[in-house]
Each structure stands twice: as C-alpha cells, then as structure tokens.
Amino acid sequence: MPVFEHATKQLHLKLVYYGPGMGGKTTNLEFLHANSRPEMRGKLISLATESERTLFFDLLPVDLGAYRGYSVRLHLCTVPGQIALDATRRMILQNVDGVVFVVDSQPLALDANVESIRNLEENLALQGDDPARKPLTVQYNKRDLPGSLSVPELREALGVPAGVAEVEACARLGWGVASTLKATVKQCLQLIGNPASRPEGRSPSILPGVRASMFPGGRPTALEVRLPAPPRVPGGIRHVPVRAREGRLESEPAPAAKARIA
Ligand SMILES: Nc1nc2c(ncn2[C@@H]2O[C@H](COP(=O)(O)OP(=O)(O)OP(=O)(O)O)[C@@H](O)[C@H]2O)c(=O)[nH]1
Numbered sequence: 001m002p003v004f005e006h007a008t009k010q011l012h013l014k015l016v017y018y019g020p021g022m023g024g025k026t027t028n029l030e031f032l033h034a035n036s037r038p039e040m041r042g043k044l045i046s047l048a049t050e051s052e053r054t055l056f057f058d059l060l061p062v063d064l065g066a067y068r069g070y071s072v073r074l075h076l077c078t079v080p081g082q083i084a085l086d087a088t089r090r091m092i093l094q095n096v097d098g099v100v101f102v103v104d105s106q107p108l109a110l111d112a113n114v115e116s117i118r119n120l121e122e123n124l125a126l127q128g129d130d131p132a133r134k135p136l137t138v139q140y141n142k143r144d145l146p147g148s149l150s151v152p153e154l155r156e157a158l159g160v161p162a163g164v165a166e167v168e169a170c171a172r173l174g175w176g177v178a179s180t181l182k183a184t185v186k187q188c189l190q191l192i193g194n195p196a197s198r199p200e201g202r203s204p205s206i207l208p209g210v211r212a213s214m215f216p217g218g219r220p221t222a223l224e225v226r227l228p229a230p231p232r233v234p235g236g237i238r239h240v241p242v243r244a245r246e247g248r249l250e251s252e253p254a255p256a257a258k259a260r261i262a
C-alpha cells in the first residue's frame, strides 16, 4: 500500500522479492545496491546464515527521483525462500505494493517455483489481498545457466498469464535486474496516477481489473486488465551494461554467518 506524505511531498512504495530458496532474490538487491548512486540509496541490510540463505529478510531503501512533484522512496525487501520460514514471509508481505517473483530457471527448481507461487497466493489471500490484482513482475532468473528451461516452458509450467510483466535475468551479472524493478514500479505508479489526489497515509495497491491467476489451482479464467496509459518512470537507478555471457557460474565460497549492513 503506497504511503503518501503530502507535507513533505513523499511517496513510499514497498516492493517484495518473492520466490524459491536460492533463486536469486538477495542477489537482485545486492546488484541494485552496488549499481545505484550512493546518494540515492540507503544501506542494504541483510541477515543471512553461513550458507548465504536469507534468514529473515534483506532491506534496501532507494530514492527513485521525482514523480509528479513527489519524491519516490522505494523499500525493497526479500523474503527468505526456505519453506520453514513462512511466518517471516507473511510478516514481510504486509502492506506490499508490488511483488517481484524471482523464478529459478533450472529444471530441478521447477517444483520449488510452483510451491513458492502457491505459497505467495496463500499468504496474499491470508492478509486480504487478491493475488490476481497485485502488481506483479515475473523475473526468469539464472538465464546464464546451461540447461535452463526455456521461457515458454517455464511460463506454461508456472501458468503465467498474458498481461503479467516478465523479464529475463541473470541477477548474478545484473542482466534484467533494473528492468525488473522498473516494470514493477511502473505498475505501481500507474495505479497511483496523481499522488496529490490521494489521501494522506496508506492507500491500497490493487489493480483495477482482474487478470488470470498465475497460481496453479487458482482462478481459471482470465479477464483483461485495463490500465491507463503508463506514466513516465523517474530515473535514479543506473543500469550497468553487462558484458558478454560467461557460461556457467559457480557459487562463490559461502561466507561465515553474518548480519550485513552494506
Ligand atoms: N548462475 C547464476 N547464479 C545466480 C544467479 N542469481 C543468483 N545466483 C546465485 O544463486 C545463489 C543464491 O542466490 P540468492 O540471491 O542468495 O538467493 P535467494 O533467493 O535470496 O535465496 P534465499 O535467501 O535462500 O531465499 C547465490 O550463489 C547466487 O550467486 C544467476 O542469475 N545466475
């Protein structure tokens, strides 16, 4: 739910990176942190275990610049993908404005992707949100790995309907990371329209139409989502061009248990 502060002309958006464990959620935030202008971003706070798994969440505040006279402050969060940490995921999802679902494109991760989508739907519904009316971007990550499933294969297996924003990415090298963020912010700003016309405090972030559910076993029929023309998305995130593909990337050695503030 975007928060409007009219006295200071500020607009806050909370975006949550969701998806299976080890899919690349934290890596997205690390890349954004490393490649956004220092004056535009806050500290990246991460609480991870020895094996790099997010134990609680990652949080990165980013100033996006001005949108219709309001400064836009993004609060980017990741959930922990480990199945057991569901209570934490529910807590982090509260008041979410837009979701980035990070898909792990490897064949062995397919079941985990599906499980995570179901879990996202359940947790959104538990807090009273309609999953089919929440701004959403599907990021097909780890496209650099040989043997990855193709995007059409993943789209079909995960039931991603037409109308959902999709981005291919290699978060490790930064491909598609900024476009994923921009696609999600754009949807949120489309919903807001003119911030000055919104009441002070929180407003709901709900799509005006109902798209097909991408959630297996969810709503089977699709209605078109009709949105107004997209507004200009302010700058602030610098996308670093990525070098040529370098083949399979092995995981770096796991650092010791850490609570990081970068
Ligand atoms: N090859 C490759 N590796 C990636 C990519 N994105 C992330 N990784 C690696 O995948 C591993 C897991 O990435 P994380 O970002 O920690 O995954 P996560 O989704 O935050 O995992 P949890 O915190 O357990 O939910 C790390 O070793 C990353 O370097 C990618 O696009 N390509």
Ligand SMILES: [Mg+2]
Pocket: 025, 026, 027, 052, 053, 054, 078, 079, 080, 081
């Ligand atoms: Mg993580």
